[in-house]
Amino acid sequence: MTNYLLIMENDVLKARQRGLTRKDEFITFLAMNILIIAGGISLIILICFFFLFALYSLLEKEKRAFWRSSVVVLLLIIISLIFFLVEPPLKNWLFAIALIVLLLDLVILLFSPLKRKSTEIVGKQKKIDERDVIFARFEYKEGTATYKEYYTRKPECKKIDDEIRRIPDILSPPHLKKHPHLFSLASAEFGFLEHQLTQVSGRESREKSQLSPSESTRIIKEIIKYLGSDLCGISSLDQAYVYSHVGRGPEHYGEEIKLEHTYAITFALEMDLGMVATAPKEPVIVETGKKYIEAARISIIVADFIRRLGYPARAHIAGSNYQAMLPPLAWLAGLGELGRLGILITSKYGPRARLGLITTDIPLIEDKPKKLGIQNFCQKCYKCARNCPAQAIPYEKKVEVNGVLKWALNREECYKFWRRAGTDCAVCIYVCPYSKSDNAFHGFIRKVMENSAVAQSFSVWADDFFYGRVPLRRKSPLG
Numbered sequence: 001m002t003n004y005l006l007i008m009e010n011d012v013l014k015a016r017q018r019g020l021t022r023k024d025e026f027i028t029f030l031a032m033n034i035l036i037i038a039g040g041i042s043l044i045i046l047i048c049f050f051f052l053f054a055l056y057s058l059l060e061k062e063k064r065a066f067w068r069s070s071v072v073v074l075l076l077i078i079i080s081l082i083f084f085l086v087e088p089p090l091k092n093w094l095f096a097i098a099l100i101v102l103l104l105d106l107v108i109l110l111f112s113p114l115k116r117k118s119t120e121i122v123g124k125q126k127k128i129d130e131r132d133v134i135f136a137r138f139e140y141k142e143g144t145a146t147y148k149e150y151y152t153r154k155p156e157c158k159k160i161d162d163e164i165r166r167i168p169d170i171l172s173p174p175h176l177k178k179h180p181h182l183f184s185l186a187s188a189e190f191g192f193l194e195h196q197l198t199q200v201s202g203r204e205s206r207e208k209s210q211l212s213p214s215e216s217t218r219i220i221k222e223i224i225k226y227l228g229s230d231l232c233g234i235s236s237l238d239q240a241y242v243y244s245h246v247g248r249g250p251e252h253y254g255e256e257i258k259l260e261h262t263y264a265i266t267f268a269l270e271m272d273l274g275m276v277a278t279a280p281k282e283p284v285i286v287e288t289g290k291k292y293i294e295a296a297r298i299s300i301i302v303a304d305f306i307r308r309l310g311y312p313a314r315a316h317i318a319g320s321n322y323q324a325m326l327p328p329l330a331w332l333a334g335l336g337e338l339g340r341l342g343i344l345i346t347s348k349y350g351p352r353a354r355l356g357l358i359t360t361d362i363p364l365i366e367d368k369p370k371k372l373g374i375q376n377f378c379q380k381c382y383k384c385a386r387n388c389p390a391q392a393i394p395y396e397k398k399v400e401v402n403g404v405l406k407w408a409l410n411r412e413e414c415y416k417f418w419r420r421a422g423t424d425c426a427v428c429i430y431v432c433p434y435s436k437s438d439n440a441f442h443g444f445i446r447k448v449m450e451n452s453a454v455a456q457s458f459s460v461w462a463d464d465f466f467y468g469r470v471p472l473r474r475k476s477p478l479g
Contacts, residue, residue, distance in 0.1 A: 039095025042102035043080045047073055053466075056441045060273070061474065065466040112454040116371035117379075119331055119338050123403035125240035128325065129247065131254065134411045136247030137161055138169070139320075146253050160412050167419040170285070175422030182282035182478060183422065189289030193319035197250050199300045200315040208310030213363040216309075220302065220364070224267050227298045229356065231268040231346060233333025233367040237261050237359050240403075241325045249320035259323050261312065261359035263366070265302070266330040268346050268353040269294055271429075273437055276352055277474040279426040280389065280417075286478065288354065288424050292318035295356035303358045313360035326355040334367040340378040340385065341393055341428040342409035347372055347446075350434025373450045374434065378407070381460045384428035387470060390417035393428060431471050433463040 050072045057065035083094045130136055131150060137157065140147040142165070151158040168174040171190070176183045211219070217234060224232045237259070246255045275287035299315035306313035316322045327344040331337060335355075336346035346353045347370070385393040392414035398405045418425055429435060436442040448455045 036091060036095045039083070039098040040080070042098045043076060043083070045102065047076045047080070050076065052441055056437075056439060057466075060437050062467065064468050064472055068466050108454050109448065109452045112452050114373050114376055114451055114453045114456065116373045116450075117375045118369060118371045119328075119375065120398075120405040121403060122400055122405050125403040127240060127242060127244035128402070129245050130243040130257070130322075131245055131247035132157075133243075133247055134415050138165065138415075139248045149254070164412065164416050164419060167416065168422070170418055170422055170424070172422075178422065179282045182286055182476070186282070186285045186289045186423075189286070189293055190319060193289070193292055193296055193317065196296050196300060196317060197319060197321055200303065200317060200321055201313075202304065202307055204307040204312050205310045211309070211363070213365045216362050217365045220265060220306070220362075223302060223305065224265070224298060227301060228294055229267040229269050229298060231335050231348060231353070233266055233330065233335045234364050235264050235266070235329055235332035235334075235366055237264045237324070238329070238332065241328045243323055243325070257323050259314070259359060261314065262361050263359065263364045264324065264329045264333065265358040265360065265364070266326060266333045266335060267295075267298065267356045268330065268335055268344075268349065269298075269356065270349045270438065271352045271354060272477075273352065273435070274474060274477045276426055276430045276435070278476050279430040279473070280421045280423050281473075281476065282423060283476040283478055284426040285423040288426075291354035295354055299356045299358050303360070306358070306360050306362050309362065311360055311362035313358055313362065316357040316359065322357070324357065324359065326357050329357065330355050332369055334370045337370075337372055337374040338406060339374060339432070339434075340381070340407045341388075341432065342407065342411075342414075343429075345374045345378075345432065345434050348438050350432050350436070351429045352432075352435040373456065376453070377433075377449060377456050377460075380456055381433065381463075383431050383433065383460075383463070383469075387427055387431045388414075389421075389425065389427055390414050392417070430473075433459065433467075 050069050054069040140150050171187045221232045242259045243257050269291045271287050275283040296317035303313040303315040330344050336344045339345040345351045385395050390413045392410040394407050401408050
């Protein structure tokens with residue numbers, strides 16, 4: 001500070017030597033130093049921003065992001081020192097440039113508003129037959145009546161399905177030998193889920209509690225949050241997202257599904273970033289199983305709670321039990337948007353989440369779909385497609401699928417890799433820029449991206465630079 005005052009005094013003395021009056025000296029003093037002060041503040045803001053980035057990256061164990069952001073901080077400090085040491089008028093020009101750059105950045109961010117797109121329904125949507133879902137198809141064992149019925153009706157699927165069947169199944173003995181304790185844990189988790197299937201429905205109490213829609217909505221959301229989920233939304237149960245026929249599970253194969261509840265309550269559970277960051281290794285499927293169990297616990301308890309209030313309700317849980325499609329219902333409930341990688345990208349956790357669902361007739365207030373700019377971002381970012389081991393995620397534009405404009409995932413190639421890995425992969429989930437930790441720093445970045453087209457374009461480049469076009473995998477937290 002003392003050195004800076006000496007420099008300013010020196011500037012004033014030079015002005016006096018040029019024969020300026022005191023008033024002129026004061027104006028000259030301001031003119032010469034206002035840019036230095038403002039430019040210095042601009043550099044301090046940039047240094048603080050990247051210092052926070054480095055600190056958060058260190059806490060998140062993101063080595064590449066930590067070192068690269070630290071280098072940026074060091075460079076900015078060196079540049080600042082050089083600016084202070086040079087003599088006027090070059091000093092003034094350098095600080096003026098720093099100020100102009102910061103102001104231009106702010107102007108561009110503020111005046112490049114994002115025209116947010118959302119999922120587009122462009123045609124009539126038909127119910128999906130659960131028998132055609134990829135997971136159902138691989139429960140049909142060769143030589144059984146179910147196998148014969150399905151492939152007689154869908155002969156175009158037989159060749160690719162039989163080819164995939166030759167690859168060991170997920171959690172099968174060949175995979176268990178690779179990492180016995182983790183694969184055994186995942187197998188135990190999914191085995192536990194199958195035992196919960198008898199708990200998903202039941203008869204409601206005869207006496208109905210008299211609650212207003214706003215009261216029941218508030219209470220149910222508070223209970224779901226208390227039981228462990230931060231994200232929860234409510235929509236109408238759009239029949240387009242209810243499966244037409246049973247494809248797997250305890251119900252009879254091929255039976256028509258009649259789910260005529262009025263509302264769908266969807267919620268999302270955050271997956272542990274440390275576990276997902278090992279993708280496509282064994283910890284991923286362990287974490288998936290854990291979150292499915294937590295979602296089942298919440299769904300079963302809340303559905304039972306609603307039935308005790310006198311209203312019908314059904315829990316939909318993993319383990320061959322879904323009677324409706326969760327991602328589009330979660331979109332309708334405002335939890336996020338459908339992304340390029342083919343699943344829901346939530347507002348807080350990105351795609352690093354697992355969904356739960358309860359359907360019911362209790363009077364509720366519906367939420368609305370939100371435009372979060374995620375679809376816009378996915379149009380610019382190809383990180384999931386680039387990193388997909390199966391190359392099952394499209395680089396191309398969206399196409400119409402059953403009345404919806406969406407990026408059409410090659411589900412057969414995706415599932416084929418799952419069987420090779422023995423897990424549910426999750427590489428696309430991990431590399432997605434929206435999957436970063438839910439903290440103040442990344443929350444700020446998401447908010448800026450939600451409102452600025454330029455910020456989205458810059459973020460695509462910045463994510464590749466700081467985290468890598470192919471992000472580093474981590475070691476398993478479970479060893």
